[in-house]
Amino acid sequence: MAGKQSQLEALIGPVVESLDYQLWGIEFKSQGRNSVLRIFIDTLPGKEGGISLEDCTKVSRQVSGVLDVEDPITEEYTLEVSSPGVDRPLFTLEQYQLWAGAEVNIRLRVPFEGRRKYRGIVKGVEDQDVVVVVDDHELLFPIESIDKAQVIPRFD
Incomplete structure (x- = not known):
């Protein structure tokens, strides 16, 4: 694909x-x-x-x-x-970097630590990995392992 x-x-x-x-x-x-x-x-x-x-x-x-x-x-x-809308999907490393600080839902292609779905804050990008803070733990997800990611809209 x-x-x-x-x-x-x-x-x-x-x-x-x-x-x-x-x-x-x-x-x-x-x-x-x-x-x-x-x-x-x-x-x-x-x-x-x-x-x-x-x-x-x-x-x-x-x-x-x-x-x-x-x-x-x-x-x-x-x-x-x-349009990508307020709950915009993220596709590229540049987009993850642009949306650093945003809360996201991430679904992985294969489970990591027994889970495929994560919700956390995008911290940024390191090499080909997306850095996400989930429950006070910093996780690195290789971009090719992410099946789908969407920004969770905030209405402050």
Whole structure:
């Protein structure tokens, strides 16, 4: 799947960037006839405002055209384009560093110390590891071991 992910990022990233958005991340869930390709876009750093439905529609049309021509996914799927939202998923080491201090839910691909799910505060990044403080313990999770991570929104 890592190869497919890289291929999709290489195809979709330039399209999103050419429309003056940032590609935040890509999720592909292969589930037969119910497969979903979900693309998260965000505003460029330093740009005010958020992502609107119109922004998502514009990106969806352009990406759909590229995917139709390149055909990287042979099975049927639904294309979804959205903003990362307040409970944004984290995909890259840079994003974890950017969200240092935030509380996150993390699900691992394989159990670590008998658990796959953790909730903690992102402390930062060391080499290829995400540093998370869980119950006053500092844990290092290799980025490739993280299946899914989402910021827990705060409404202070």
